[in-house]
Amino acid sequence: DAGVIQSPRHEVTEMGQEVTLRCKPISGHNSLFWYRQTMMRGLELLIYFNNNVPIDDSGMPEDRFSAKMPNASFSTLKIQPSEPRDSAVYFCASIPFLGTGNTIYFGEGSWLTVV
Amino acid sequence: AQTVTQSQPEMSVQEAETVTLSCTYDTSESDYYLFWYKQPPSRQMILVIRQEAYKQQNATENRFSVNFQKAAKSFSLKISDSQLGDAAMYFCAYTSGTYKYIFGTGTRLKVLA
Numbered sequence: 001d002a003g004v005i006q007s008p009r010h011e012v013t014e015m016g017q018e019v020t021l022r023c024k025p026i027s028g029h030n031s032l033f034w035y036r037q038t039m040m041r042g043l044e045l046l047i048y049f050n051n052n053v054p055i056d057d058s059g060m061p062e063d064r065f066s067a068k069m070p071n072a073s074f075s076t077l078k079i080q081p082s083e084p085r086d087s088a089v090y091f092c093a094s095i096p097f098l099g100t101g102n103t104i105y106f107g108e109g110s111w112l113t114v115v
Numbered sequence: 116a117q118t119v120t121q122s123q124p125e126m127s128v129q130e131a132e133t134v135t136l137s138c139t140y141d142t143s144e145s146d147y148y149l150f151w152y153k154q155p156p157s158r159q160m161i162l163v164i165r166q167e168a169y170k171q172q173n174a175t176e177n178r179f180s181v182n183f184q185k186a187a188k189s190f191s192l193k194i195s196d197s198q199l200g201d202a203a204m205y206f207c208a209y210t211s212g213t214y215k216y217i218f219g220t221g222t223r224l225k226v227l228a
Contacts, residue, residue, distance in 0.1 A: 098214055
């Protein structure tokens with residue numbers, strides 16, 4: 001079975017540009033997460049979707065960040081405008097459903113560098 | 116609030132030897148789930164082992180095993196017969212079954228040839 005698929009794997013962009021990260025969760029998983037990993041702050045939950053509906057976006061740092069999940073097999077995380085402090089590895093992850101401590105499956109991550 | 120603490124920022128082990136990575140957590144829940152994830156230089160987070168708190172038996176996966184001490188709220192990972200490919204960051208994680216997965220700060224494991 002295919003795992004969580006993210007694109008792009010690496011992105012280098014200039015400050016002020018729009019960045020769009022994409023994610024395809026594992027088929028049949030109804031919960032999707034976006035995390036950000038930095039040296040300073042570790043792994044942070046940005047937003048959580050259940051059945052395509054955003055349930056908790058309290059981790060989204062600023063209005064510059066937005067996330068959508070138009071259907072069960074696709075999600076995007078957008079940063080507009082991007083800033084150097086947004087440089088990080090962004091992970092998408094999914095689980096089949098809540099309630100039984102399911103293993104959370106991560107994508108390979110999108111390594112973003114904003115210069 | 117639930118917390119996960121990994122007190123060892125870095126550990127080293129000689130190839131073929133055994134190493135134990137420590138993890139403690141704090142929770143008021145009686146039922147929960149614990150995980151160890153490995154993050155190699157490629158950055159992908161890979162599940163190593165999962166433990167259900169209601170199970171007394173410690174989980175094992177080949178060379179990886181845990182020492183789960185529920186009363187002490189301790190969940191250490193033992194890697195036996197360490198291999199060069201085990202070199203990575205290791206993260207301990209907790210969930211009570213909600214969407215909130217709490218991750219520790221990680222332990223960098225170096226394997227010496």
